Amino acid sequence: MNQTMGDQPHIRVELLSDPNYLAGVRQLIAGVTQRIGFDEKSCSQVALAVDEALANVIRHGYSRACDRPIWVSVWTVPANDEAGAYLRVVIEDEARQVDTCDLQGRDLDDPKPGGLGLHIIREVMDEVEYTKRSPRGMRLTMTKHAPRADESAPDAPKEG
Amino acid sequence: MNQTMGDQPHIRVELLSDPNYLAGVRQLIAGVTQRIGFDEKSCSQVALAVDEALANVIRHGYSRACDRPIWVSVWTVPANDEAGAYLRVVIEDEARQVDTCDLQGRDLDDPKPGGLGLHIIREVMDEVEYTKRSPRGMRLTMTKHAPRADESAPDAPKEG
Amino acid sequence: MNRHRTLRKKGEFQMQDAALPVRIDSLDGVTVLVPRGDIDMSRAPSFREHVRRAINAGAPKVVIDLSEVEYMDSSGLATLVEAMRNAKQASVALMLCGLHQKVLAIFEIARLHQFFKIEATVEDAIAAS
Amino acid sequence: MNRHRTLRKKGEFQMQDAALPVRIDSLDGVTVLVPRGDIDMSRAPSFREHVRRAINAGAPKVVIDLSEVEYMDSSGLATLVEAMRNAKQASVALMLCGLHQKVLAIFEIARLHQFFKIEATVEDAIAAS
Ligand SMILES: Nc1ncnc2c1ncn2[C@@H]1O[C@H](COP(=O)(O)OP(=O)(O)O)[C@@H](O)[C@H]1O
Numbered sequence A, B: 001m002n003q004t005m006g007d008q009p010h011i012r013v014e015l016l017s018d019p020n021y022l023a024g025v026r027q028l029i030a031g032v033t034q035r036i037g038f039d040e041k042s043c044s045q046v047a048l049a050v051d052e053a054l055a056n057v058i059r060h061g062y063s064r065a066c067d068r069p070i071w072v073s074v075w076t077v078p079a080n081d082e083a084g085a086y087l088r089v090v091i092e093d094e095a096r097q098v099d100t101c102d103l104q105g106r107d108l109d110d111p112k113p114g115g116l117g118l119h120i121i122r123e124v125m126d127e128v129e130y131t132k133r134s135p136r137g138m139r140l141t142m143t144k145h146a147p148r149a150d151e152s153a154p155d156a157p158k159e160g
Numbered sequence C, D: 001m002n003r004h005r006t007l008r009k010k011g012e013f014q015m016q017d018a019a020l021p022v023r024i025d026s027l028d029g030v031t032v033l034v035p036r037g038d039i040d041m042s043r044a045p046s047f048r049e050h051v052r053r054a055i056n057a058g059a060p061k062v063v064i065d066l067s068e069v070e071y072m073d074s075s076g077l078a079t080l081v082e083a084m085r086n087a088k089q090a091s092v093a094l095m096l097c098g099l100h101q102k103v104l105a106i107f108e109i110a111r112l113h114q115f116f117k118i119e120a121t122v123e124d125a126i127a128a129s
């Protein structure tokens, strides 16, 4: 009964690794963040980070196989008087494991196709951590605090 | 390997029975149906049916408690040369069980607040079936075929 | 820290309703409510409160401009049916306007498009008798 | 019956790419591509094919009008970076226009807003040298 952020996720999605489902999942994320009080820009950013992370699992983890499982777990904390809204998303797979040092995008000053996903994820989220799951697969934990009113852009939040 | 509609869902969402998550779930459904080739109107209809069904589980099944589990399972079949896209959604809960004869909306010719959700679900979906889960809870199975091009409205599908 | 901690009823976690942003204009003595965003189960209670207050405030006519509402489910419809009853009782003329195609479709399924007075624009609703 | 049944590679179900609707206009000898909808991993291959064909078709200038694209991820960016390289090699002037704020934000994170020739409107892009 005494739920905390450490317990069961508030929303957990298990999906097959089919890129055609990415649109649905990022719209889920955008809808949830919008309702807990993230501004429009932050909603788009979180949706983008989740999309990039899922695309990486499908592309690199599962070598584009589209029938493997991916789990997206979401914890939400709405804004209250003291603090802005807060989101945690964990993405898990059963794919091959990689060392954190191999999780690097390309040099941003050398434009060539690819190598941007991780940069985008690290840029838009507050915390980004990859760990190995036991016995197999990777786990990506990402968090973001909604910017407080005085930090965010002047445009009002709009329905997604 | 030989997946059929009877197997594991393509997408499965477990969420807490919090009405603030309904927006996210219906945006997920709208995004998924849009990508498998449902026209804009059908996407909205399916999203609406899922929203109504979830609201009923929270309102009637769980008496508005917001920390109980609901499962939404989705199977999708995209359009091919012979047939239009097809969707199956199953919504399950652990709430009190009701007999099918108690699942009736109000008389549509007697306008009063409430009693519309089931009418809406039955109107917009092709098949709607409530069954009791074992040992507890209800299961709602809904399906919809996308209208074929010649049946649907003339407006082109648009991004949701 | 967590919305699901809010204890409202013995032994159960009760939901916390979400606020629906509603702009309130007053034009030619008519109160115009302009809700913005989806009206679903989480926001219907907030919508209901706004409408209730407008009907009780004494203006002879209340217009609900739905042009910024792109989604409404049966919770929103229930709120409007109740508002229509309250308005009749209080001798307030209640009108709707600006319905999106998708929202109108829900009124039609529920056979409520005849029950409400629906105009195309705010101007039409204000002018209508 | 099921997309996940499509067998493409031994022992694995491979994805089926989704088609991205792209309108193709020709204005003053300039080819203008107008993709519509999200460009993500599932649609980038279709987008890539459209752009590749336009660049190889012989027009001296190709404009990609992104005004109907409200979402693009790094798959879309990768496609555009590759297109820019191919265009240079084929001596085709490649320009982008109509970027939504959200899409531009992704270019900026990737520090690619300087790499591309970006104009506000199709007219600007056609007029630019
Ligand atoms: N989920 C993942 N599993 C395994 N390797 C990954 C994963 N995500 C990223 N990587 C590795 O990190 C590299 C950089 O990723 P990214 O910046 O997203 O660019 P790209 O996907 O275009 O290569 C990838 O090329 C890959 O080697």
Ligand SMILES: Nc1ncnc2c1ncn2[C@@H]1O[C@H](COP(=O)(O)OP(=O)(O)O)[C@@H](O)[C@H]1O
Binding pocket: B056, B057, B059, B060, B061, B095, B098, B102, B103, B104, B105, B106, B113, B114, B115, B116, B117, B118, B119, B138
């Ligand atoms: N998931 C459910 N669990 C239990 N009872 C339900 C459920 N869904 C609907 N019902 C019953 O069916 C009735 C009609 O539902 P509905 O048409 O959605 O209208 P409303 O929710 O406004 O009462 C409800 O009042 C309730 O008694």
